[in-house]
Amino acid sequence: MFKWNANNIIDATGGRKVDSCNWVHSSNISTDTRSIKEGDVFIALKGENFDGHDFLHEAFLKGAAAAVVSEGKCRNLPLIVVQDTLKALHDMASYYIRNVLVNAKIIAITGIVGKTTTKDMLHTVLSQYGVSHVNEGNLNNNIGLPLTVLKAPESCQYLILEMGMNKAGEIKELSKISNPDIAVIINVEPAHVENFSSLLDIAQAKLEVLYGMKNNGTLVLNRDNKYYDYLSSRADRDIISFGKDRSATVHLLDLIRNDSRLDLKIRLNNNLIIDCSLPAQGEHFAYSVLAVAAVVQSLGLDLSKLPLALKNFSVTKGRGSVHKAEYNGKSVYLIDDSYNANPASMKAAIRALGTYFNRRKVALLGDMLELGNESVAFHTELLDFIAECGVSKVYTVGKFMLELHRLLPSNIKGTHFNDSNQLKSDLANIVQSNDVILVKGSRGMKMDLIVQRFIVEY
Structure with a gap:
């Protein structure tokens, strides 16, 4: 050791x-x-x-x-x-990668929606091929990432590092520490926009992941994201793409939703077609599968192990995991997406709620934070999307969700609450047997307090 x-x-x-x-x-x-x-x-x-x-x-x-x-x-x-002790921590992590983990493949994952799910899914899959190490929880910042590196075993073959950011320059430093072989940019969407002047600036900040990448490294990009052309044109690296687009290297041919899983048919660039199932709901999880398949292919590994590995994957708590649950003796399905929220992830969660049929679909929505001057607009534009997805009832929490609440039609307008504790106290008047209940909001809204009131079958 x-x-x-x-x-x-x-x-x-x-x-x-x-x-x-x-x-x-x-x-x-x-x-x-x-x-x-x-x-x-x-x-x-x-x-x-x-x-x-x-x-x-x-x-x-x-x-x-x-x-x-x-x-x-x-x-x-x-x-x-x-x-500087923080720089010393970074230098020690960098030293460890370059002098101890010399045989490990370093995979960096960033993006706005789905990076934690993709990170955890990739860890589940790569563990079938060798020794894999990954950030615990959300240790994806300038302290958590180097600590993750320093805890990696010497025998590590795959080091998977999620990289988060709130402002420009942060991913550059994380990339410099980690020296990635493969970088994955899941998507570019509105988040932390109060610290950026435009979505283009967010895209540029995500490209910082290339700063420390090895010269022969590979960039994995979402072909369906509207910033694909911008990202790919500025990346002097080999690119593997994934998505529904026919030109994607890893192409989603078909997606079938079942009660407890997603069935996917995927075509790879060598025209190999693989079928796999994921125990999750929501189309956004399919993009994580595609990104994982792209990484596995980039590593030159046999993808035959992918379907079995995915069957063992479970969605990270608070990131859209679905549970059979109970409240006051009433059985429901609970979609726990309480960890965080931004406009793209909020729409993805509502879309997942909309896939349930023959059940009352209830959304408990907290504010999306750090959206700057566009905060009200990002909340009110959910109105049409909620209607399209056939949500039965919407209960809102926070000052920005109040703006959405005021616009909701009377048939789906639930009660508005100032904070999650108020909503938690009123659950008895909200929950009905056989409901599907989505809990979603930014971390600061403490929507996880609501989830804790349910008896959940894990």
Whole structure:
């Protein structure tokens, strides 16, 4: 097992050790004293609302072997001193990839809708071919991604890294750390638009994933996304595309929805046709399957294992997972899409709700946040889409969803609530037996509190 010591940390970061830094080695890196274990190296990060240097004493009381600290923070402890501890974390992750994970294929995944599902699905599939390692949960930012890298086993053959962003420049840094062999841009859609002047700027920010990519790397793109031409024309890389478009490298020939699964027929660029099923509802999940197939093909792997691997996949909690559930003795189907929301993912979730027949379709919708000056417009434009999908009743939460609530026709207009706690308290007046209930909203709206009130069969 690879061991960190003063010498290789200094090689990675350009730091220096203090005189008392005579520890031998450590196998684990930690940035949080709440979860630190004996023998860990503690990196004292500093953020807007915290400073890890304030917890140095606690870290060593819990058994830290050494700590990486910033200049001017020296104490009589086993320390490596650097100019910037966040940069040191990035440098250590980059060092680990280039010196330890030398045989691993690095796959970077970004996009607006579906990147977490695609990441988890790809991990399920690639685990059938070898040792695969992936971000846990949403550890996809400038702290979570390098920590994910540093936890990868030396035997790792496939390192799958989801890359998130809120503003320009963030994916560039993540790509620089990870040096990807393959990059996947799932789509470009409105999200975090308050930090961008246009969707074109978002597309350009997604292209930052190429910044650290190997020269012989491959870019995987959604052929159906309206920014495909823009992205492909600016990528000096081999491109594999996926989608319904006939020209896509990985082409969706047919999609059949069943009560508990999607059945897909996919054509690859060598005219090989594969049939597979996914235990999920919603057409948007099909795009994750296509992206995964594109990556597997790019890696030169035998796709015969893909159908069996997909049968073992389960949708990530809060990302559109469907459950049989119960509330006050009433049996329902619960679509838990409570983790987050933007205009594209909201429409995808409503479309998935609309695929259920012979049941009352109920949408519990919270605000979509970080949409800037277009917030009201993005919410009110859901009106026609809700009608097209045959939603039976819509209950809304938040100041932006209030604008949609005011426009809803009386036959589908439910109650409006200021926050999710109010809605949660009124569930008894909302839920009916045999309902299909969608719960969806941005993370800040805490729509997951509503899901927690249901007894869910996992």
